[in-house]
Amino acid sequence: MESNKIRQAFLDFFESKGHAIVPSAPMVVKGDPTLMFTNAGMNQFKDIFLGNAPRKYPRAADTQKCLRVSGKHNDLEEVGHDTYHHTMFEMLGNWSYGDYFKKEAIEWAWELLHGVYGLPAERMYATVFEGSEEDGVPFDQEAYDYWLRYLPADHIIRGNKHDNFWEMGETGPCGPCSEIHFDLRDEAEIAAKPGREMVNASHPQVIEIWNLVFMQFNRKANGSLEELPARNVDTGMGFERLCMILQGKKSNYDTDVFQPTIGRIAEMSGKKYGEDRKADVAMRVIADHLRAIAFSIADGQLPSNVKAGYVIRRILRRAVRYGYTYLGFTEPTLCRLVPGLVGQMGGQFPELKAQQGLIEKVIEEEESSFLRTLATGINLLDGVISRTKGEGKELISGKDAFELYDTFGFPIDLTELIAREQGVGVDLAAFEKELQAQKERSRNAAAVDTDDWVELFPIRESVFTGYDTLTEKVRIARYRRV
Ligand code: ATP
Ligand code: MG
Ligand code: MG
Ligand code: MG
Numbered sequence: 001m002e003s004n005k006i007r008q009a010f011l012d013f014f015e016s017k018g019h020a021i022v023p024s025a026p027m028v029v030k031g032d033p034t035l036m037f038t039n040a041g042m043n044q045f046k047d048i049f050l051g052n053a054p055r056k057y058p059r060a061a062d063t064q065k066c067l068r069v070s071g072k073h074n075d076l077e078e079v080g081h082d083t084y085h086h087t088m089f090e091m092l093g094n095w096s097y098g099d100y101f102k103k104e105a106i107e108w109a110w111e112l113l114h115g116v117y118g119l120p121a122e123r124m125y126a127t128v129f130e131g132s133e134e135d136g137v138p139f140d141q142e143a144y145d146y147w148l149r150y151l152p153a154d155h156i157i158r159g160n161k162h163d164n165f166w167e168m169g170e171t172g173p174c175g176p177c178s179e180i181h182f183d184l185r186d187e188a189e190i191a192a193k194p195g196r197e198m199v200n201a202s203h204p205q206v207i208e209i210w211n212l213v214f215m216q217f218n219r220k221a222n223g224s225l226e227e228l229p230a231r232n233v234d235t236g237m238g239f240e241r242l243c244m245i246l247q248g249k250k251s252n253y254d255t256d257v258f259q260p261t262i263g264r265i266a267e268m269s270g271k272k273y274g275e276d277r278k279a280d281v282a283m284r285v286i287a288d289h290l291r292a293i294a295f296s297i298a299d300g301q302l303p304s305n306v307k308a309g310y311v312i313r314r315i316l317r318r319a320v321r322y323g324y325t326y327l328g329f330t331e332p333t334l335c336r337l338v339p340g341l342v343g344q345m346g347g348q349f350p351e352l353k354a355q356q357g358l359i360e361k362v363i364e365e366e367e368s369s370f371l372r373t374l375a376t377g378i379n380l381l382d383g384v385i386s387r388t389k390g391e392g393k394e395l396i397s398g399k400d401a402f403e404l405y406d407t408f409g410f411p412i413d414l415t416e417l418i419a420r421e422q423g424v425g426v427d428l429a430a431f432e433k434e435l436q437a438q439k440e441r442s443r444n445a446a447a448v449d450t451d452d453w454v455e456l457f458p459i460r461e462s463v464f465t466g467y468d469t470l471t472e473k474v475r476i477a478r479y480r481r482v
Contacts (some may be wrong), residue, residue: 098230398430
């Protein structure tokens with residue numbers, strides 16, 4: 001089943017169960033001091049769940065563009081090295097706002113996975129919350145009993161607070177959750193060790209696909225729980241993982257979501273995917289990061305030196321660095337992958353198509369300038385590393401690391417990464433000191449607004465609708481009042 005059809009089948013299924021199908025919220029969050037990027041489907045409904053905004057419909061479903069590269073959910077370092085965590089991914093979700101609860105959420109999850117997609121029960125596991133004395137929350141007997149209608153008892157696993165109690169943040173909506181995991185291993189491996197022992201064990205082929213959250217509490221600032229005015233359901237299923245299972249693959253990157261891009265990367269590098277471990281990691285990193293960067297720009301966030309823009313710049317530089325080091329990409333390459341991505345995803349996400357020209361231009365500029373930095377920085381860093389080793393030291397000095405950062409724009413995590421590969425570390429504490437000293441020095445310098453965003457209306461809710469102008473220095477974003 002093609003990925004576009006898998007997504008559509010999800011939306012059609014929940015539409016048939018009376019859900020309003022809503023568009024994805026932007027991946028870049030503006031006007032919320034607690035969140036830079038959307039990291040779960042429920043973010044856009046937060047105020048409804050808190051009882052601060054009226055619900056527009058009792059049930060909804062969508063596919064949400066998510067980015068997990070900062071804050072509570074940061075998967076960046078896994079990406080490329082494992083086969084099922086992405087920076088940007090689609091989270092398929094269905095919601096009940098004070099409408100249905102555990103019974104229907106579980107029944108429909110089962111009906112969709114087993115009945116519509118045809119996944120076998122023998123390979124499916126459900127986890128339920130074991131309870132927490134500290135919070136006064138009991139074992140989730142209700143969820144357990146509903147699962148027992150569909151799965152044998154030894155496929156229902158009790159999970160702890162870490163895995164089975166969902167919280168939005170320090171405060172806010174929360175509640176027990178029930179997750180569905182799928183075992184993709186070969187028969188022999190399953191016979192040697194049953195799937196129930198592998199759930200939540202970070203095995204790349206026994207993976208979590210769907211999280212059903214039963215939101216019934218609000219965590220108050222003093223840490224205690226209070227019942228929410230209405231009980232809600234919030235679910236999130238990893239679209240790319242679902243595609244992997246339904247397409248009979250063992251890696252998300254082997255699905256039709258990533259293969260076209262990986263094929264183009266392979267072609268441009270003259271290497272084949274699957275032949276060299278390091279080159280494979282680099283191809284996965286680029287195929288993944290390309291999406292994160294393209295969608296961020298489409299949603300109004302350009303790479304920059306501050307806040308969300310800096311996060312995006314770092315993702316882009318990570319991709320460039322992998323391409324440069326392991327695939328021999330010394331010229332801008334990511335920008336050339338944009339048309340293929342737009343062809344593939346522009347139907348579901350028209351913003352990508354609408355901003356294609358801008359996305360290509362911004363990525364190309366970023367790539368060119370970083371490639372220049374990279375060439376100079378790598379030469380310098382090689383010198384620093386040999387000198388450090390020659391002096392019998394294990395750490396690159398804070399002063400050297402700072403000079404690379406300050407004078408050559410070489411990010412500290414990159415210095416660390418390259419140093420680590422050559423067997424030395426970085427004196428981070430000393431680096432931090434240098435950084436603070438520099439901040440002190442520039443404290444009195446004139447304040448310069450380096451943010452990419454120009455607020456045209458002093459309103460909290462605004463929707464990004466495109467860029468009016470793009471020049472080297474001036475970027476003016478256009479907003480529509482909502
Ligand atoms: P994991 O334990 O695999 O890191 P999670 O428990 O952090 O996942 P949830 O917050 O429960 O994930 O999100 C709901 C679903 O979104 C998950 O069940 C998974 O299918 C998917 N998902 C989560 N993180 C990622 C990611 N980085 N890339 C792709 N899919 C993801
Ligand atoms: Mg996670
Ligand atoms: Mg998990
Ligand atoms: Mg989870």
